[in-house]
Amino acid sequence: MSVSVNITSKGIQKVLKNYNEKQAIAEYIWNGFDANADTIRIDYVANALGHLESLDIADNGYGINFDRLQKKFDPFFESEKAIQIIAPKHTSKMHGRNGVGRLTFFTFAHNATWRTTYKAENGFRHGEIYISTGGLNSYSHDFTAAPSPNAQTGTVVSFANLRIGQQELEETVLPFLINEFCWFIELNKHKNYSVIVNGKALNFSDNIKSLEEFNVFYPDTAVNFKIKYVHWKDNLHRELSKYYFLAGGEEIYKDYTTLNKKSDDYFHSIYIDSDFFRDFDFKSFENEGQVAIFGAAKSSAEYRFLIKELTEYLKSKRKPFLKEYANRLIDAYEQEDIFPTYPTEREKQERKPELINLIKAIYEAEPKLFGGLNTGQKRTLVRLMDLLLASNQRDLVFDLFNGMIELEAEEKDELLSIIKKMEPYGN
Template sequence: MSENVNITSKGIQKVLRNYNEKQAIAEYIWNGFDANADVIKIDYVSNELGRLDSLQITDNGYGINFDRLKQKFDPFFESEKAIQIVAPKHTSKMHGRNGVGRLTFFTFAYNASWNTTYQDEKGFHQGTIQTHAGGLNHYEATEHSNADQKTGTVVTFTNLHIGQLDFEQVVIPFLINEFCWFMELNKHKNMQVLVNGKALDFSTNIKSTEEFELVYQDTGFRFQIKYVHWKESLHKELSKYYFLAGGEEIYKNYTTLNKKSDDYFHSVYINSDFFRDFDFKSYENEGQVALFGAAKSAAEYRFLIKELNDYLKNKRKPFLREYADRLIDGFDQDGIFPKYITDREQGLIKPKLINLIKVLYEVEPKLFSSLSIDQKKMMIRLFDLALKTNEKEGIFNLLNEIVQLEDDDEKELLAVLELSA
């Protein structure tokens, strides 16, 4: 059968313009995991010129049901507004965009063909779907009489415009960072992504990891914690708490240190029977009370979040100190600091200024992010001027208005400014 999608091919490309080849390939892997696959195979062949001749992505998921084919390949676009690539907020299930992700191949190939096997109450069925970048609004679907006795999908891409070097040095590292948190979340399921038969090593993005247990003594509830500090960004996933029961994800949410402009990428996996009947939406729907199980107002939950927040802050401090040292080195190289003429200024004022900058960076890295060279010079030299003119109390009062200082941060800042508490 032949079907047309309700938008022009150029219109589809315009809607999907936020996708590049890395994100598009990731979409096909997400499609496999969304179909309950536990093994994704990426196989490619390159030619003597270093270009990819073919690329296949295979999954052992439940396949594409031809009775719902129109839903999968006929996405409805209300406008030509570009689709944003957004990760699900509170669940890791159904990550890929139904229908939309299957049309992103135009970013790296001209032709795409799906060979899929699915099962329904009548047995196993097999079929092929084909489309190309010049006609994204049109696809050909053919059902076959003979079907394999196991479900899955093989997507084959040809007429590729991506090189082997880019695929191995750009796409593969991107996929490791895209899926490392998800593979850690599902580690008990032994999921794999194989590239030309070799399993991707997602641990290459791990900077450090730690496992421990928290116990709420009053009720005896135990929480098994796994903390992972990542080397590089998790893309749209960001830093989150994952709440699990029996190893299965129940809910996820951002940690309090997410998006602090300091490149502290982390995930915290919390496994406990406490979450089996937990009402995570009780605070979102004000006035509602959990009829069964516990809610966010429970003493156990408040204890858990406080302990984890304190834990993350302690883990973040040495990381911020390391980055603060790099910030100071960068300021020196870029000529941000004032020129100190006398030995007294060089030996007395500059060290105080450096200590002030380090403390402020540890308290609120955003103060120093996205600033131009001139803006950095102005801010640092105003601090320098205030230190020289003994306007230390003025600095403290100003910063206390801009930044929410916790007790420990306030004490440290007062000490650096040589002010009494």
């Protein structure tokens, strides 16, 4: 049976134009986890030239219910507005939302076939769904086949006429998947989630720079929080750096950490497990200084104590990281010939070390000031700092950058102290 819908195939591709093959393959894995799968299998076969002859993504989830098929597919085709993939903000459940990621296969293949088995009231049912790139606005399906005697729920998506090669899959897509799912696998560590590629499990710890586990104890009410801190090597794509609040290992809520979006490549996750969150109200009384009628809320003393402790902990972890990256910034500026040319070697020896110290100090206070600049802008910024240091008005350095960046009191004192210690050149 074939079903046609309103929006055109080109219209669908236009709306999903920002998706590439890496993100598309990730969406099929998210769909599997959304279906309560704990194991995703990616199997592919390449020929002698490295071209992919087949690619399957299978999950052991609950399958696609034939009776709900129209609800699964039709809404995507009703209008361009309906086709969007949004990462959830406060929960990791149902990441794929309505499963619109099923349409993104056009980025790497011409055809996709779903073979799915689900459990109905009268037993298992099995069926197939087929979509081609040239007809993304229609799909055909057949649920008349009888399931095998040893049927289990799950879905296998087979892609044909592939436009992706073995090298790209192994060197680009698989590393992307590690960064995409590492935080999620860590979140569900107790469930033993896995992604297996041609029989070998992806090693998500490849993206872990450091991991620490400890407890935060609030003595007044004897509440204990089990903490797992993970510092990631590379970014987590749309997930960003977050707190994950759990009770008995199950996620209750998640939110951005206080050091998220600092533009310093400090990618981290904090997993917090405590019975304290079982009846916690994360959505109400967040800014009212009140206590929820049932359970606790963000205004509670325990929660405020926890976040304060974790904020200080993250700052302590971020500081050496920023120092390391400040040194990298200086090395990059040397290679790009960003520093000014001095008339004499003596003047260079007097001025350049202090200029480097100032750049490092400002970078550690606010890395985003140095992000997104072209070569000319970098030279202008560094030259301005050098000229201010050479003048007898060094307070202007602090005034200038204090107005450009948001600093806490401790950071302001530290930056001001560094500037004051720098005597004018030639004195």
